[in-house]
Amino acid sequence: MSLLECRDLHVWFDQTHGGQVHAVNGASFGLDAGQRFGLVGESGCGKTTTILALMGLLPPTASVAGEVRINGTDILCGGEESVRPFRWRDIAMVFQGAMNAFNPMKTVAWQIAEPMVYHGVADRAEARSRASELLELVGIPAAAGKRYPHEFSGGMRQRAAIAMALACEPKILLADEPTTALDVMVQAQVLELLTRLSDELGLALILVTHDLPVVAQTCERAAVMYGGEIVEDGPVADLYHAASHPYTRLLFAATPDLYGEERITTIPGGPPRLDSVIAGCPFRPRCDVPMERCDGEHPTLSITGPDHRAACHRNELQGAK
Numbered sequence: 001m002s003l004l005e006c007r008d009l010h011v012w013f014d015q016t017h018g019g020q021v022h023a024v025n026g027a028s029f030g031l032d033a034g035q036r037f038g039l040v041g042e043s044g045c046g047k048t049t050t051i052l053a054l055m056g057l058l059p060p061t062a063s064v065a066g067e068v069r070i071n072g073t074d075i076l077c078g079g080e081e082s083v084r085p086f087r088w089r090d091i092a093m094v095f096q097g098a099m100n101a102f103n104p105m106k107t108v109a110w111q112i113a114e115p116m117v118y119h120g121v122a123d124r125a126e127a128r129s130r131a132s133e134l135l136e137l138v139g140i141p142a143a144a145g146k147r148y149p150h151e152f153s154g155g156m157r158q159r160a161a162i163a164m165a166l167a168c169e170p171k172i173l174l175a176d177e178p179t180t181a182l183d184v185m186v187q188a189q190v191l192e193l194l195t196r197l198s199d200e201l202g203l204a205l206i207l208v209t210h211d212l213p214v215v216a217q218t219c220e221r222a223a224v225m226y227g228g229e230i231v232e233d234g235p236v237a238d239l240y241h242a243a244s245h246p247y248t249r250l251l252f253a254a255t256p257d258l259y260g261e262e263r264i265t266t267i268p269g270g271p272p273r274l275d276s277v278i279a280g281c282p283f284r285p286r287c288d289v290p291m292e293r294c295d296g297e298h299p300t301l302s303i304t305g306p307d308h309r310a311a312c313h314r315n316e317l318q319g320a321k
């Protein structure tokens with residue numbers, strides 16, 4: 001049994017002018033303790049919505065279906081009641097832009113301690129001392145906790161946001177674009193920190209990013225999302241060197257490689273609209289190797305190698321590698 005199991009997750013958003021956006025369409029994946037998993041894809045493909053669903057933090061305009069299990073217990077089935085005991089204590093999140101979300105009027109240490117008091121995991125004195133420990137854990141001297149957020153650099157604020165998410169000792173940490181807006185040196189330090197925390201604390205990590213080198217540097221496995229669906233998942237090395245889905249291949253070709261060398265810049269065309277049902281393969285209009293079948297038949301994930309799946313009709317033709 002995996003620590004986290006997400007099965008056939010669907011999320012729809014009601015639109016103000018009627019109709020729905022099918023933002024996540026049947027996402028399934030599992031995560032073991034200490035494992036680092038990347039969720040990648042272009043903007044708008046459903047990455048943030050997926051992890052907000054895991055936290056039970058979607059807005060009221062969203063409807064959710066599917067299962068999210070932590071150590072076997074379905075935390076989604078009973079709505080807010082069933083997810084609340086797990087949120088922050090078992091599964092925590094560093095939000096996109098979290099480093100800019102600190103209250104400017106409170107010290108950093110106070111803001112790290114507060115969730116512990118709020119969630120009843122520590123009294124104020126314990127929370128204060130644990131906040132100092134957490135700051136040290138993320139590489140900030142405890143004494144700096146007395147400072148205000150504006151006195152921290154961007155990288156320090158991101159470290160502090162990670163410390164805050166770790167306040168209730170979760171087993172799973174979800175990090176949404178944790179290195180965006182940081183310069184390259186600081187990005188590398190934050191990624192090293194996340195890797196160290198996952199190794200030392202056995203923390204399972206889901207890293208959401210559109211930045212593929214970030215995933216290559218940090219994660220063992222990854223899932224590629226396109227148009228709300230997982231279209232390929234597997235070991236990161238296989239996605240890089242032996243992609244089974246044309247989108248993954250083009251996506252990885254479109255990013256600078258690990259040494260910063262520019263390759264092709266974009267994939268022509270744009271992602272599909274998510275407010276209407278797509279009959280065939282959602283990637284068909286941008287695919288460089290389409291087949292007739294792709295127009296009318298929606299491909300499903302099939303095994304293409306050890307621990308490796310992709311949703312492309314070409315793989316079904318070729319059979320398992």
Ligand SMILES: Nc1ncnc2c1ncn2[C@@H]1O[C@H](COP(=O)(O)OP(=O)(O)OP(=O)(O)O)[C@@H](O)[C@H]1O
Nearest residue numbers: 013021023042043044045046047048049050059274
């Ligand atoms: N609150 C909302 N109401 C309506 N539609 C939404 C809402 N949040 C997200 N969406 C839509 O759901 C789809 C998936 O969005 P999501 O933010 O999950 O994508 P993403 O891959 O995380 O993109 P980004 O990298 O830009 O954050 C998009 O079409 C988006 O417009």
